[in-house]
Amino acid sequence: MGRFDGRVAIITGGAGGIGAAAGRLFCEEGARVLLVDLDSGAMAAACADIRKQVPGAQVSDLIVDVGIEDSAAQIVAHAKRAFGRIDVLVNNAGIRSYEPLAEAKRETWERILAVNLLSYAYLSREALPALRASGHGSIVNVSSMHAFIPRAGMGQYDVTKAGIVSMTRTLAFEEARHGVRVNAVCPGATFTPFHAKRFAADGRTQAEIEALAVNCCVLKRWAAPREIAYPILWLASEEASYVTGTALMADGGGFAG
Template structure:
């Protein structure tokens, strides 16, 4: 039996990168999946990719900005209508910022909090009634290894990702009586299309980009998106049925360097 057979999931930030890899893996493991992303064109590409890779996949998409609470409610309602239930929520959507804290403006903080924290809260709040009805719901929040380690130049992003970990632990406390588990994964540097495109705009090749991460993990390389999707799948599945409130570092050892 597939690991997510007869389960329905909603994945935010599902248009590319870790979200798209997670959705593909979920579909391969038998889940019905609703993708949410602000980029409608990216959603279309991911839908086409998954339908090609997994013929017969139960997959749908909803284009929305995760910071909009009304859209979150509609996206969850669409998933429940399409699939009849909701068992898994993956909060993967995120916004990045590259300002030093000394230079960060209030508007930059507000924009990051709106997506990375309020967006996560919007989907948790909208999904919790359906997850409670499931009886064995799972929330997986995608944070960052830098929420734990710290670094220069991305303090706003890292602060919001650290707050996600606190939110995850609180959800674990508050929702255990409803049969819902809440856990977080903390990816290290992951070679997504976002990073490839950003490097290209800076005139860097993919090989040069890969070389930049040789000293920032014990394994000396970037993660592939599917290497982050696999632990997300594990948390979502019944294999992790006695795990809640946990933070899993998926960072090639960066956090112990």
Template sequence: MGKLTGMIAAVTGGASGIGEATVRRFVAEGADVAFADRDAERGQRVAAEITAAGGKVLFVEADVGKEAACLGFIKQADARFGRLDILVNNAGIRMYQTVVDASAESWDDILAVNLKSYAYCAKGAIPLMRRSGGGAIVNVASVRSVIVGGNSIQYDTAKHAVAGLTRGLAMDHGPEGIRVNAVCPGSIFTPFHARRLQAAGKTVAEYNADAASRTMLKRPGTAEEIAACILFLASKDASYVTGTLLFVDGGMTSM
């Protein structure tokens, strides 16, 4: 029996990287999973692969930067599966510029996806979790929820705010049996990094060397290693864990 047998989960940004690994791991652990992404081609491909292997998933094409899309996604998950036990807020984008160069639009975009979508999906999910007596929300934050760097002040600001949102939601909804936690990944090699390396003309070996210099474990992590920790926080194994930030960073923030 899987750790999530009989449970229903919703995951944002589930077509790639950490989100995709989470969807696949949750299904392997017995959950039925609804996942949203703005990348329809990738989302449909992931859904088709999982369905062909016997898993139950619903892919919803959505831009979670908008409140209506978040609420619509959660509503579709409920309509398809009839309840919701777990929400994983994972969709994220990055921007590399100082506040001097950042436009008002870029602030709106990054806060809409990396912060507000987490609140809007929670807004949709919490009434459903209440209905069935509890649930678990896992927010994908970052080491950048507590440290800064890499010319990404907008990303770092949004991730710091996700830490606050996580603790605030845990406080407000703990009495209803809803646990809210965050995972804070360090350097995790995902399609995002593959695209960025290509754009910068850098190699994977250079990426690995950089991760080695900034971690105790001397290597980058994998999306599957993050999904394993999201699974822990989402599952009954973490029944007394709420309001916490779990660093999954090879020791980066302790160095």
């Protein structure tokens, strides 16, 4: 028996590092999973990997831009058509922006707010009727340790991640009476294909990449995407039935870095 037998999960950013790892883990635990992403090549690879690693996995995929409000209704309709119900929503899609706030442009503000924050709000709103009907509906929002810990150079991103924590808390209050739990996971430095590509473009060596993580957390290393997928899965599971409105740090003890 898997912990999610008979249940259905939607995961946005499902073709990326953390989203694909979560997709695989939910499938391993018996869930039927809808992965949503913009990147069709990465999506094909993520679905093929899940089907290879988890024989019998029931995974569907949808290529849409979650930064457009209408996509939310499309995603929910697709999940219902494919699987008939929705029990878990993992809002995970995210983009980065590297402008100091003093130089931040309207275009980058609008795009990062649309993808990192408003997509979480719109998709939650659209999915809530089905999540309420589930009887054990759960939303897990992927934020960041930088919702709480300041740094220079990624202010727009960090603002969206702090907003996600606030949205999580309010929605947990509002949805408790409907039986839907709402939580956030705040990852620290997690080594995903995004970082691999970025560092390759910068010409960094493996030793340099590993050194970057040494000062950012107590564990002095990068997380693997699966190490973030487990807290996401746990928060969505019945084992976390008394947990709502929380922001779970999955940051290797980053606060002490």
